[in-house]
Amino acid sequence: MTDATVAGPTAQALPARRRFVLARRLFRHRSFRIGFVIVAVLVLAAALAPVITSIEPTAMQIRYRFRPPSWQFPFGTDMFGRDVFTRVLYGARLSLWIGFTASLLAAIGGALLGLAAAYYKPLDSLLMRFTDALLAFPAILLAIGINAALGPQIQSVIIALAAAYVPRTARIVRASGLVIRELDYIDAARVSGAGAGRIIFRHMLPNCLAPLLVSLTFIFAYAILAEAALSFLGIGPPPPAPSWGNIVSEGRDYSVEAWWIMLFPGLGISLAALGMNLLGDGLRDVLDPRLKIES
Numbered sequence: 001m002t003d004a005t006v007a008g009p010t011a012q013a014l015p016a017r018r019r020f021v022l023a024r025r026l027f028r029h030r031s032f033r034i035g036f037v038i039v040a041v042l043v044l045a046a047a048l049a050p051v052i053t054s055i056e057p058t059a060m061q062i063r064y065r066f067r068p069p070s071w072q073f074p075f076g077t078d079m080f081g082r083d084v085f086t087r088v089l090y091g092a093r094l095s096l097w098i099g100f101t102a103s104l105l106a107a108i109g110g111a112l113l114g115l116a117a118a119y120y121k122p123l124d125s126l127l128m129r130f131t132d133a134l135l136a137f138p139a140i141l142l143a144i145g146i147n148a149a150l151g152p153q154i155q156s157v158i159i160a161l162a163a164a165y166v167p168r169t170a171r172i173v174r175a176s177g178l179v180i181r182e183l184d185y186i187d188a189a190r191v192s193g194a195g196a197g198r199i200i201f202r203h204m205l206p207n208c209l210a211p212l213l214v215s216l217t218f219i220f221a222y223a224i225l226a227e228a229a230l231s232f233l234g235i236g237p238p239p240p241a242p243s244w245g246n247i248v249s250e251g252r253d254y255s256v257e258a259w260w261i262m263l264f265p266g267l268g269i270s271l272a273a274l275g276m277n278l279l280g281d282g283l284r285d286v287l288d289p290r291l292k293i294e295s
Contacts, residue, residue, distance in 0.1 A: 025286050032282025038275030042268070046092035055083045057090040057242045066258050076260035078250065087242040088264050094243040096272065098158055099223040103216050105162035106223075110169020111212060115200050117170070118177025128174070131167035139164040140226055147230060152238045157230060161223045172215050176208040210287040217280030221273040228269050244269050 026032050045052065061081035069076045075084035117127040134142065143160040150156035180186065181204065189199050224244075230236040231245025232252070239246055244265040251261025 022286070026282060029282040029286055031278045032286070035275045035278025035280075035282060038271055039279060042092055042272055042275065043096065045089055046096055049086075049089040049093060052089060053083070053086045055086045057087045058082065058240045066254070068258075069260055075264045076258070078247075078258070078261050079254060084247070084261055084264055087247055088244070088268055091242040091244045091247055091265055092268055092272075094154070094237060094241060095224055095227060095245065095269070098154070098161070098227050098237070098243070099220045099272070099276075101158045102161035102165070102223040102227075103220040105158065106165040106169050106219055107212060107216050109162065109166040110171075111173050111205065111208070113166065113170035114173025114175075115177050115204055115208070117174045118181055119196065119200055119204065124174075127170070131170050134164075134167040135171075139168075139222070140229055143226055143230065144233070144235060147235050152235060154237045154241065157227060157236055160230075161226055164226070165219045165222065169212070169215055169219065172211050173208050176211050177204055180204050180207050210283075214280050214284045214287065217276045217283060221276035221280075224269060224272050224276075 027036075059082060061077070064073070064077050064081040065079055067073050067077040067081075073083055073085065075088060078084055078087070113127055113131065117124045137145075143157075143164040146160035146163055147156050150159060186199060186203060189203055194202075227236055227243065228245035228248060231243055232249045234249065236245050236249075237243050239250070247265040248262050248269075251258065251265075255262055
């Protein structure tokens with residue numbers, strides 16, 4: 001048996017073993033476990049909404065309007081007699097989808113900008129001044145401006161939120177990329193004839209994933225909160241699409257006599273933000289070797 005034959009399976013087993021060790025360390029972290037359970041419950045509730053309830057989220061039953069929480073209507077009904085429990089479940093689908101898509105687009109755009117700025121020195125100053133200009137505006141104001149320009153659509157909300165958080169992601173990726181660019185294995189890749197694209201996407205990007213993943217969990221939470229704020233201001237997903245922000249916005253005029261309309265979607269927003277922040281804390285503690293891992 002040759003050395004190459006022995007080395008092959010061992011080399012292939014190492015990544016799997018590292019993944020197992022990383023997963024075990026993550027689930028030993030208390031914050032990560034709690035955040036994972038919260039997010040998993042919300043995702044399962046959203047995915048199984050048609051199984052959990054057979055009521056349509058937009059179905060109106062005026063004779064049942066403003067019914068308080070009861071066995072028949074666990075979360076009560078709204079001003080049109082719509083079941084708030086059903087609307088919260090289906091609202092989780094839309095709100096979580098907007099948060100996930102916006103954070104994914106922000107990750108892609110921010111990673112491309114950050115890696116380009118880190119690798120190409122002449123572009124660094126130009127790209128960073130561009131991100132500084134965007135960072136001068138609060139993210140919610142930038143999202144309001146972009147969404148107002150694009151019109152009241154779900155796609156507009158996603159694009160607006162993604163664009164608002166791209167500068168922050170780009171700065172995080174650039175900071176990691178500047179350190180990685182000066183390492184010896186990057187010089188070795190250049191000497192061996194590797195092109196810029198191969199160096200950026202094969203060598204630099206994988207080593208920037210840890211801080212990027214941590215930042216994405218927080219961006220996910222911020223995007224859910226920002227969507228709720230946009231909907232509350234009337235420039236979120238257009239009604240009657242049930243999102244948590246829309247439900248809260250519709251119930252604000254009845255906050256005294258029908259408090260349950262705002263309470264339950266508000267709890268959903270709070271739990272989603274809390275769960276993603278706890279996930280981010282756990283990822284940061286485990287993936288950052290400078291921090292002590294909580295057992």
